[in-house]
Amino acid sequence: MILQGVLDSFDVKCWLFFIFVFLLVVDIVRSRPPPKFPSGPWSLPFLGNVFTNLDFKTMDKMAADYGPVFSLRRGSERIVFISGYKMVKEALINQLHSFADRPITPLFYVTFKGIGIALSNGDMWKNQRKFANTHLRNFGEGKKGLEHHIQLESSFLCEAFKEEQGRGFNPHFMLNNAVGNVISSVVFGHRFEYSDENFQKLLRLDNEAVILAGSAMAQLYDVFPNIVKHLPGPHQTINSNYRQITDFLQQEIDKHKEDWDPENPRDYIDTYLTEINKRKEDPTAGFNTETLVICTLDLFEAGMETAATTLRWALVYMMNYPEIQKKVQAEIDKVIGQSRQPNMSDRTNMPYTDAVIHEIQRIGNVVPLGFPKMASKDATLGGYFIPKGTTIHTNLSSVLFDKDEWETPYTFNPEHFLDSDGQFRRRDAFMPFSAGKRVCLGENLARMELFLYFTTLLQRFSLSPVPGAMPTLEGVLGFTYSPEDFLVRALPR
Template sequence: MLTCVTALLLLALVLALAWWGCGTRRARTPGPLPPGPTPLPLLGNLLQLESGRLDRALMELSGRWGPVFTVWLGPRPAVVLCSYAALRDALVLQADTFSGRGAMAVFERFTRRNGILFSNGQRWRTLRNFTLGALKEFGVGTRTIEERVLEEAVCLLDEFQATAGAPLNPRQLLDNAVANVICSVVFGHRYGYTDPEFRRLLDLFHDNFRIMSSRWGEIYNIFPSLLDWIPGPHHRIFGNFTELRVFISEQIQRHRQTRQPEVARDFIDCFLAQMDKEQQDPESHFQRETLVMTTHNLFFGGTETTSTTLRYGLLILVKYPEVAAKVQAELDAVVGRAHAPRLEDRARLPYTNAVLHEIQRFISVLPLGLPRALTRDAHLHGHFLPKSTFVIPLLASSHRDPTQFKDPDCFNPTNFLDDKGEFQSNDAFMPFALGKRMCLGAGLARSEIFLFLTAILQRFHLLPVGSPANIDLTPQCTGLGNVPPVFQLRLVARGGLSPATHTQ
C-alpha cells in the first residue's frame, strides 16, 4: 500500500514531468560536486530518504560515500557534511567561506531574504553586528539577563506548584517562560501565563515548528511551486506567519508612538533609533520590513528551540529517574535549598552540567542545522566545492560520531565527565552550530537551559504518568527540528523548600 508521502511524491513527479516535458533533465549545478548516490530524474534521492528521519538516512549514506557527499533533494543538489571532522574543517577552519545562508523555500516565501537568519552579504553582516551589540546592551551575556531568567523561573515554578501534582503537559508553560525572557529584551515587557493573545502566538510558533519539521515541510522546501497547489497542513505555515507578522507590526507601531528617542527601552527602540539615523541613506539596511523580520527571527529563535530542549529534557529525566535523583542530590549538596541555583554554581555541579549537555547532544534539536551556501570556491576533504554550493551541515552527525562519544545512540551523561567525575567539554558538541552563523542567542539559551531545569529539579520530583519503561523518546517528527512526543508528567514538591525562600 502506498503511503501518503509516496503518493505525494508520485503526484509531484507526474506534475513535474508534465510541466517540464522531460523527466531526464537535471538542475544545472554550479560545477563538479562530491560523489553520492545516483539520483532519479526530478525526484533526486528522495526515495532513499523516505524514512522520515532525514538525519539518520543521511548518516547511513555517509557510511558508503564518506563524510562529504552529494545528495539530490528533488532537482537541487546539496553537499552534506557528516562527521565532527567535516563540520569542523568547514564551519570553523573555513568559517568565512561557509558563512552564506542556503535558501529554504518555506522561509524565503515569508522573509524574502530579509531579517538576520536568512539574509546574506553586507545586509547580514550589518544586522548581525548591530543585533549582537543591542542584545548585549539589554543584558544578554551579563548578570542582568540571569536575573531576568531567575525572576521568570519563580513565576514558572509557581505555575507548576498550582497543579498540585496533577498530570500536565508542560509545553505551554515552558513556552511562556522562555518566550518571556526574549520578550523582555525585544519588546521590553513580559506576558502573563494566562494571556490569551500571547498563548495564541506561542501556539502559532509551535505549530510552524512542528509542520516545518514534518515530511510536509521537507517536501515543500523541495517542490514549493508544486506544493502551493496541493492541499495539506503546509499551507497553515503561511497563515501562521501572517498572524505573527501582524502582532510584531502592532508592537512596532506602539513603540513608535510611545518611545523617547534619547532612551532605548528594548531592541525595537534601538532599531528604530538606527532607522532614524539612516533615514536619508537609500542603501540603509535599517528598514521597517527588516525590523519586522529580525524581530520575528529573534522571537522564534529565542523561544522554540530552547523550549523544545527543556521539554525534551524533562521527558528524558522522567524516563531516567536515577539520573534526575543524582542531579537533585548534587544540587542539594552544593547549592542547598535556601536559594535558587545560579550560573556561578555551574562549575561546582559537574554531574548536573554533564546531564544538561548530554540532553542537548542526545536530542540534537536542529539535527540538520540551517543550510549554508559557499561565499567562494573551496576545497574540503579532497573535494572541490564551487561558490554558491548549497550545504547541509548535519549537526546530529557530530553528536552521534562514535569517534567523539561512547555509545552515541544512548543517553549517557558520562560523555561529558572525565575519569575523576569532573565535567569535560567536547568540541564535537555543537547544538548551536559553529562558525560565523552560530546562533546569536547561544549564550542566552545555555543560561536558560541551566537555570530553568535546575530550578525545576531543585523544587520538584518529576513523576511519570505510567511506567518510565514505556516512555518512548523517539521524536514525534523530525526535519527542521526534532520535536518530542506529546507527554504528561506530574511535578510533586520536594520537602524543605517553600516558594517564599526560592526567590533571591
C-alpha cells in the same frame, strides 16, 4: 524534402516521445555535476531524489554508503551533505569563510524575504547580527540583566507547576511561555502571563510551523515552489501561521511607536527604532520597519524554540532516569540548598549538573541538520570540489553521535562530560548550536536558560511520570527534533 516528409509522418505520440527525449537530454546535460563533485545515489530524471526524506536518520545511512561528503539531487539542484565531526569541523571552523552564506529556501523566503538575521547574507546579515549582538550584550546590565529576568521567570514557572498540585499535566507550552518571556523582555520590554490567550496562540502557531516544516510536502515546496504553491498542504499552513505571527509582531512595534522616546530606549524594538531614525538617509543599511519585523521574529525563534525543546527533553530524561535526577538534586542541595535561587556563578561548582545538561543537549539532538548554508566561493572539502552557490547541510546529529568522539554515543551518559576526577570537561564534538560564523545567535542566552530553569525546577520539585505513561525517548521530527507530548507529575520537595 526528405526531412519534411519525415516530419509530416509524425503523429501526436511521436511528437510527445520526441519532446520527452529532447527534455531528458536537456535535463541530463543541465544536471551533470562538475568534475570531482561529491557522489550520491542514483536520481530520477527531472525530479532527482525528491522522494528521499531529508531527515537525519536517512542522512546517517547515506553517509555510511557514500562517505562523509555526498550529494543529493532535488529537482535541478544538487545539495551537499556533510557528516561526522572531522568533516563538519573542517567545513564550519577550518573553512568558515567558505560556507558562511545562506541559500534561498523558498518555503521560508515567503516570510523572511532574505532580510533580517537568520536567513540574510552580505552587509544585511553583518549589520543586523552586529546590532542584535550589541543589544543582547548591553541589555539591562549585560549577563546580570538577563540572569535576573530568567530567575524571575523561573519563579513564575515553578508557581505554575505548583498549581497543578501533583497531578499529571502537559508542560509543553508552560516551558515555551517561560523561555519565550525572557526573549520577550529583551525584545518587547515585558513578559506575558501564562494565561494570555494571544501569546499562547502565538506559541502554538510557531510550534505548528516548526513541526510542519519537516513534512514531505514542505520539502517538495522547496524543490518545485512555483507548482506546489498552488496546491493545498502543510506549506499553506506554515505561511498562514507566519503571517499571523508577523501581524502580532507588527502590532507590538506599532505600540512602541506610540510612546517611543529615543533618549530612553526600553528594549530591542525601541533601540531599533532609534537606529532607523539615525540611518534614514542611508536606505542601503537595511534598517527599516519591514526588517525590524523579521529581526524580531528571528530573535523570538532563536531565543525560544531550541531552549524550550531542550527543557522538554530534560524533563523526559529525568523521568526516565530517576537515579540521575537524584544525583542532580543531591548536588543542588549541597551547593545551593533550599534557601536561595540558583545563579550562574553556581555552575562552576556543579560539574555533575552541568554534565547532565550538556548530555541532554547532545542526545536530545534538537536541530539535527542545522540551518542550510551555501558555499560563498569555490571550495574543496574532503577532496571534493564544491562550486560557489552550492547548498550544503551539516549533519549536526552525526557529530553529536559520532562513534569516534563519544564513548557510548547512543546511551544517555553524563560521564561523557566528566573527567576521571568528576570535574566537568568540554568536548570538541559538542555542537548543538552549530559552529563558525553562523553559530546560533541565542547560544549564550540558551545556556543561561537551560542551567537556571533546570536547576530551579529540580531544586523545587521531584519529577515523575503518570503511572503507566512513561514518556518515550523517541522524538517527533519537524524542523527540530522534539519529544512527543507527555504528562509529568511535579511533587514539591
